[in-house]
Amino acid sequence: MFGPGIWxxxxxxxxxxxxxxxxxxxxxxxxxxxxxxxxxxxxxxVWEKDDSLVVTMEWPGMEPENINISVTGAxxxxxxxxxxxxxxEGEIYLRQERALGNFQRNFQLPFQVDSKKVxxxxxxxxxxxxxPRLKEDLPKKIKINS
Amino acid sequence: xxEKDLQKTENTAVTEKIRNVKIFVPHVxxxxxxxxxxxxxxxxxxxxxxxxxxxxxxxLTISGRVENGRVKxxxxxxxxxxxxxxERTFTLSNEIDREKIRATVKxxxxxxxxxxAEKEKPKKIAINAA
Numbered sequence: 001m002f003g004p005g006i007w008x009x010x011x012x013x014x015x016x017x018x019x020x021x022x023x024x025x026x027x028x029x030x031x032x033x034x035x036x037x038x039x040x041x042x043x044x045x046v047w048e049k050d051d052s053l054v055v056t057m058e059w060p061g062m063e064p065e066n067i068n069i070s071v072t073g074a075x076x077x078x079x080x081x082x083x084x085x086x087x088x089e090g091e092i093y094l095r096q097e098r099a100l101g102n103f104q105r106n107f108q109l110p111f112q113v114d115s116k117k118v119x120x121x122x123x124x125x126x127x128x129x130x131x132p133r134l135k136e137d138l139p140k141k142i143k144i145n146s
Numbered sequence: 147x148x149e150k151d152l153q154k155t156e157n158t159a160v161t162e163k164i165r166n167v168k169i170f171v172p173h174v175x176x177x178x179x180x181x182x183x184x185x186x187x188x189x190x191x192x193x194x195x196x197x198x199x200x201x202x203x204x205x206l207t208i209s210g211r212v213e214n215g216r217v218k219x220x221x222x223x224x225x226x227x228x229x230x231x232x233e234r235t236f237t238l239s240n241e242i243d244r245e246k247i248r249a250t251v252k253x254x255x256x257x258x259x260x261x262x263a264e265k266e267k268p269k270k271i272a273i274n275a276a
Contacts, residue, residue: 040153040226046223049221097175124191125192
């Protein structure tokens with residue numbers, strides 16, 4: 001997709017790793033086919049309206065009190081730990097596919113959030129966070145004087 | 147487990163539904179105790195009303211219906227996951243006492259307790275000293 005041309009790699013040989021990172025990031029942003037990695041667990045969807053964003057996250061089997069959500073300015077952080085059943089002696093897992101352990105994700109939001117008005121709920125294993133835009137940050141209509 | 151396995155994968159083996167929805171494979175943990183098999187399946191978006199567990203002979207099918215994950219009045223601007231139904235089928239090797247199967251759903255996780263039939267349970271045989 002957005003592969004670096006050879007001449008560019010030559011000229012900026014020192015920054016190749018950065019370029020590759022950037023390329024990967026850009027490809028990830030522009031492709032909606034499943035190219036997600038483990039870093040992207042739990043997966044989110046982002047929804048937009050004029051004055052707010054909604055972030056939904058599929059994170060089954062959590063206790064609401066074990067999910068930490070924090071908002072600072074335009075950064076949203078969601079973290080938590082998913083626990084496995086504790087097995088007794090002699091009991092064994094035949095299959096282990098579910099994602100357990102500690103997870104943390106940070107998101108850069110497109111605007112400053114009014115952190116006092118953020119609401120979150122957790123239902124059926126889906127986390128739903130409403131992030132209202134800070135009033136002062138809303139676009140202002142400029143009146144044109146004739 | 148590879149990195150990619152953390153994300154939902156589409157179930158391509160399953161027979162297609164009339165409704166035009168994607169069907170995903172729920173990730174499961176299965177463990178065995180002396181008396182039962184425990185199956186835990188991640189199915190975000192389902193509750194006790196929208197999940198189905200069927201057992202025919204030794205074929206266990208779990209399925210779940212999910213309402214479209216849209217948020218009212220909002221438009222989707224970035225997406226990492228898709229919303230769809232779930233279905234997965236297992237062939238069980240142990241004889242299961244189907245009368246005693248118990249299923250619970252909590253926060254999008256289905257938990258199944260499949261007790262082994264009485265005759266399948268390992269019996270400890272006492273050995274008498276000669």
